[in-house]
Structures are given as structure tokens and as C-alpha cells.
Amino acid sequence: MIGEGAFRPSWAPRVGTQLLVGVAALATAALAGYVIFHEPLFVAAVFCVLPLLVWFLARPGPAIVLLGATLPITYSITGGSGGVNLAPSDLILAFLAAAIFFEAVAHDGSPPALALRPLKRPLLQYSAFLVALFVVHLGVHDALQTAQRFELFLVPLLVGAVAALRDRHVTVLKAYVIGACVLAAAWPFAHGLGQKNPVGQMIANAILLVVGLKTLSRLTPLLLVLVPGLVLTGSRGAILATALGALVMLALQDSRARAIAARLSVIAVVAFLTYAILPVSLQDRLTTFVPGTGSKGAYALTVRQHYAHDAYHLISTHPFLGVGVGNYLAGSLNLDTVTNDPHDVLLLQAAEGGYLFAVSFVLLIGGVLLQLRRMKETELAAVAAGVLVATLVHGLLDVYWVRGTPILGWLLVGMACGVIARRTGDARNNAIE
Numbered sequence: 001m002i003g004e005g006a007f008r009p010s011w012a013p014r015v016g017t018q019l020l021v022g023v024a025a026l027a028t029a030a031l032a033g034y035v036i037f038h039e040p041l042f043v044a045a046v047f048c049v050l051p052l053l054v055w056f057l058a059r060p061g062p063a064i065v066l067l068g069a070t071l072p073i074t075y076s077i078t079g080g081s082g083g084v085n086l087a088p089s090d091l092i093l094a095f096l097a098a099a100i101f102f103e104a105v106a107h108d109g110s111p112p113a114l115a116l117r118p119l120k121r122p123l124l125q126y127s128a129f130l131v132a133l134f135v136v137h138l139g140v141h142d143a144l145q146t147a148q149r150f151e152l153f154l155v156p157l158l159v160g161a162v163a164a165l166r167d168r169h170v171t172v173l174k175a176y177v178i179g180a181c182v183l184a185a186a187w188p189f190a191h192g193l194g195q196k197n198p199v200g201q202m203i204a205n206a207i208l209l210v211v212g213l214k215t216l217s218r219l220t221p222l223l224l225v226l227v228p229g230l231v232l233t234g235s236r237g238a239i240l241a242t243a244l245g246a247l248v249m250l251a252l253q254d255s256r257a258r259a260i261a262a263r264l265s266v267i268a269v270v271a272f273l274t275y276a277i278l279p280v281s282l283q284d285r286l287t288t289f290v291p292g293t294g295s296k297g298a299y300a301l302t303v304r305q306h307y308a309h310d311a312y313h314l315i316s317t318h319p320f321l322g323v324g325v326g327n328y329l330a331g332s333l334n335l336d337t338v339t340n341d342p343h344d345v346l347l348l349q350a351a352e353g354g355y356l357f358a359v360s361f362v363l364l365i366g367g368v369l370l371q372l373r374r375m376k377e378t379e380l381a382a383v384a385a386g387v388l389v390a391t392l393v394h395g396l397l398d399v400y401w402v403r404g405t406p407i408l409g410w411l412l413v414g415m416a417c418g419v420i421a422r423r424t425g426d427a428r429n430n431a432i433e
Contacts, residue, residue: 248385387408
């Protein structure tokens with residue numbers, strides 16, 4: 001075994017690369033100046049941002065930290081145009097994926113990919129299903145949707161591994177918690193920042209990070225903002241997900257079980273006090289678990305029953321090949337239940353690719369959790385398992401495969417793999433000189 005400092009790949013570009021980046025930046029800036037006077041403002045703005053993007057591509061370290069800070073932002077900058085949703089974090093992930101690819105080509109190998117070797121079986125089987133479904137349902141829209149599916153789980157795994165191999169993962173997670181704290185403070189006054197359920201899960205994930213990671217203990221006071229923020233979203237799924245994710249962390253962190261339990265007790269007290277001062281309407285929503293039409297909370301459950309019924313019907317019509325990734329559409333116009341997601345990730349998988357695709361997704365999650373259990377010597381593995389389970393639980397009650405929702409869980413899994421590889425030196429033969 002080698003020490004942690006023995007493996008420290010450097011992403012810093014060589015002098016020739018720096019010169020190339022400088023020339024490209026100057027040329028782009030000059031072109032932007034020309035465009036400002038001859039093209040619409042939006043086009044000019046895009047050109048003005050390009051030098052920064054080129055810099056990010058050459059030095060992805062700052063971009064990884066920026067990813068953590070922007071993950072809580074679930075607002076789609078495309079507005080769902082063409083069935084594709086893009087959050088700011090999606091764009092950063094795309095540039096990081098390009099940076100990882102170029103680095104792998106330049107150095108004839110990829111340490112992040114090597115760090116993910118323990119996950120190869122669950123990842124390969126699910127990825128193979130995605131590719132097969134794309135071949136069956138061939139089209140431009142299918143290509144975009146399949147690419148975004150990979151971007152929501154495979155790219156975060158690689159980026160997380162890079163962050164851990166560069167020893168930047170703690171900084172990334174701090175940025176995420178601070179970003180989620182800002183969201184928790186602002187959302188009650190600006191609901192336009194995102195729909196309550198994904199916002200609630202983003203805040204829930206931040207709570208799990210602060211509770212589970214000793215390295216984030218200094219951020220514990222932020223729980224006084226995060227916990228009330230979670231309750232105020234009124235997202236029952238996010239609250240349930242937080243509880244189950246915490247139980248998973250407790251099960252995998254024997255050495256820190258007391259510390260985690262103590263923090264959870266404080267969280268429970270803060271949550272109860274927040275609940276006590278909520279308006280009666282929001283209290284009723286949080287405590288309503290029976291479908292009906294007498295309140296918004298009950299009606300939301302009724303709508304989800306309709307979603308499930310419509311999904312079962314669609315699955316029975318396409319039990320083997322499904323309708324293709326991203327092609328789900330079901331519901332009744334009369335009942336106002338038309339949706340492109342049944343709000344249950346297992347039903348969505350079965351509808352997109354048939355029953356076997358749903359089984360493949362279960363094997364993906366189960367296989368990854370099994371490997372994380374074997375990595376429990378690092379606290380990051382337990383937290384990764386907790387967030388992954390929490391996001392999945394919420395995905396059984398709401399939308400899973402959309403924008404930034406599942407990214408943090410997979411990012412943490414990649415970080416756990418990167419930490420293990422860094423400690424054991426599994427990727428040392430492909431270290432960048």
C-alpha cells in the first residue's frame with residue numbers, strides 16, 4: 001500500500017497547452033467584440049463566455065467545485081424544449097466529461113475509469129441495456145435522451161472519482177452544502193427557483209452530508225437553515241428519504257453511529273419546532289397519507305394513483321421493448337393527468353424498456369450498494385449509500401431521472417471509489433506525470 005500523497009495526478013496543462021488556450025481565448029474575445037456590434041445580444045454573450053469555458057476545459061478543478069455549488073439549482077434553462085431539460089450543472093458536467101475524455105486520449109488511459117472498476121458489472125449491464133434500447137428505438141430524440149441518461153449517472157461517477165483523486169472532493173461537497181443552504185433560505189420566498197420536490201431532495205441531501213461526514217462538521221450550524229427549509233418545502237417524499245438515508249448511514253458507520261444519532265436527534269427537534277409554527281394547511285399536507293379530494297395533499301396522492309394506473313397500462317402494452325428512453329407519455333386529458341413521468345422510477349424503467357430494464361435498474365442500484373458496503377472503511381462510502389438510497393426512495397414517489405436530482409448520489413459513489421483507489425494505489429500505473 002502506498003500513502004495518499006503518492007498518487008496525485010496533475011491536470012495542469014503544459015506550456016504548449018497554456019499557449020494554445022491563451023491564443024484561443026484572445027481570438028474568441030476578439031470575435032466576441034465583433035459579434036457584439038453585428039449579432040443579437042444572446043449570441044454575443046455566448047461568445048463572451050467561451051474563453052471561460054475553454055479555461056475550464058484545460059483546468060477542470062475549479063469547474064468541479066462550481067458543479068457542487070450549482071447542483072442544487074434545478075431550474076431548466078431550456079424550459080423542457082424538445083423534451084430535454086438542462087440545469088446549469090448539466091452544462092458543467094458536459095464540459096467535465098469532455099475534459100476527462102481529452103485527458104484519457106492524451107495520456108492513453110484514465111485513472112478515474114480505473115477507480116470505478118469495482119462497479120464495472122452493475123454499470124456495464126445497465127449501460128448495455130441503454131445502448132440496446134437506443135438501437136431499437138433509433139432517432140435523434142432517442143439519442144439526446146439516452147445521452148442525458150448517461151450524463152445523469154455515468155458522468156457524475158467519473159467526475160466524482162476525479163475530484164477524489166485530486167483531493168478536491170471535500171471542497172466540492174462544502175460548495176454543495178452552502179449552495180443548498182442558500183436554496184433552503186431563499187425558496188420559501190421565491191418558489192420559481194424550482195418545484196418543491198426536487199428542491200426538497202437537494203436540501204435533504206445536504207442534511208445527510210453534514211450529518212454523515214466528519215470533515216463537514218464545521219457546517220453543522222447550517223442545519224438550523226437546512227432543516228426548516230426542508231420542512232417548508234412540504235415535500236413528504238424528501239422528508240421520508242432523509243430518514244431512510246440516515247438509517248443507511250447509521251447501518252454502515254458503526255464507529256460514528258453515536259455522533260450521527262446525536263445530530264439526528266437535534267434535527268428531529270428542529271424539524272418538530274418548525275412543524276409546530278407552520279400554517280395549518282401545510283401541516284395537513286405533511287401529515288396526509290390517504291388519497292382523496294378534500295385537500296391538496298390528499299389530491300396529490302390521488303393524482304399519483306392515476307399516474308401509476310396509466311403506467312401499468314402502458315407497460316402491459318409494451319412489456320418487452322418499452323417505448324424507449326425519454327419517450328414516456330401517458331395520462332388522461334379529462335383528468336388532467338397527462339405526464340411524461342409516472343413519478344415512480346421503477347415504473348418509468350419498465351415503461352421505457354420493458355420489465356427487464358426495470359430489473360436492470362434494480363441490479364444497478366443493488367450492485368453499487370453492495371460495493372459501497374465493502375468500502376465502508378471510508379466514511380464517504382456510507383454517506384454515498386445514504387444519499388443514493390434517499391434519492392431512490394424519493395424517486396419511487398416522484399421524478400428521478402431529471403436534471404440534477406440523481407447526480408449527487410452518483411457523484412458521491414465516484415468519490416468513494418476515488419478515495420479507495422487513492423489509498424490503495426489502484427490507479428497508480430496510469431497516473432499523469
